[in-house]
Amino acid sequence: SQTIHQWPATLVQPVGSPLSLECTVEGTSNPNLYWYRQAAGRGLQLLFYSVGIGQISSEVPQNLSASRPQDRQFILSSKKLLLSDSGFYLCATDTEAFFGQGTRLTVV
Amino acid sequence: KQEVTQIPAALSVPEGENLVLNCSFTDSAIYNLQWFRQDPGKGLTSLLLIQSSQREQTSGRLNASLDKSSGRSTLYIAASQPGDSATYLCAVHFTGNQFYFGTGTSLTVIP
Numbered sequence: 001s002q003t004i005h006q007w008p009a010t011l012v013q014p015v016g017s018p019l020s021l022e023c024t025v026e027g028t029s030n031p032n033l034y035w036y037r038q039a040a041g042r043g044l045q046l047l048f049y050s051v052g053i054g055q056i057s058s059e060v061p062q063n064l065s066a067s068r069p070q071d072r073q074f075i076l077s078s079k080k081l082l083l084s085d086s087g088f089y090l091c092a093t094d095t096e097a098f099f100g101q102g103t104r105l106t107v108v
Numbered sequence: 109k110q111e112v113t114q115i116p117a118a119l120s121v122p123e124g125e126n127l128v129l130n131c132s133f134t135d136s137a138i139y140n141l142q143w144f145r146q147d148p149g150k151g152l153t154s155l156l157l158i159q160s161s162q163r164e165q166t167s168g169r170l171n172a173s174l175d176k177s178s179g180r181s182t183l184y185i186a187a188s189q190p191g192d193s194a195t196y197l198c199a200v201h202f203t204g205n206q207f208y209f210g211t212g213t214s215l216t217v218i219p
Binding site: 032034036044045046049090092094099 | 139152197199201207208209
């Protein structure tokens with residue numbers, strides 16, 4: 001069965017600092033992978049999705065970027081965090097959606 | 109652009125009532141639709157998954173239906189309990205490899 005590992009679980013970062021959230025998948029090959037963000041009081045917003053190594057599609061213009069260096073690895077990054085980047089970030093695969101446990105990011 | 113909408117945004121019912129949550133989507137070209145619950149401060153729990161070829165799925169007191177032609181799904185919860193209180197999310201996997209969530213319905217079941 002599929003398992004998604006996402007870390008860290010919580011993160012507090014100062015404004016202007018870089019960010020790297022990592023997601024790895026086990027139990028499947030060539031998955032479609034997704035990054036979502038849930039800002040306070042709002043729904044889950046699709047940020048990026050990837051259908052394969054090096055293939056990234058962005059849904060919304062933003063301060064973040066994503067990369068997929070390996071088949072089962074999906075990374076969410078930022079060079080300089082903004083206060084508005086605070087939120088709950090989820091990595092997921094599809095078919096039958098599996099989610100990581102999420103990362104609660106607070107930018108201070 | 110594909111969109112997923114859920115109504116109502118919030119719902120409060122007394123314990124024991126049956127209730128229906130609604131989800132609508134703008135494009136009938138989907139792989140599947142999934143209902144989740146999200147408890148405060150926690151991740152998502154998958155409740156029911158309906159494939160594109162199916163009309164409904166049942167699990168215990170939960171029943172989810174899918175009408176692709178009208179772009180609608182409902183989640184029916186029978187004999188609601190206080191432990192059912194949570195935010196319920198509908199998620200649609202469109203055939204363009206995009207997987208969108210609705211904004212959720214916050215359910216409170218009053219003892």
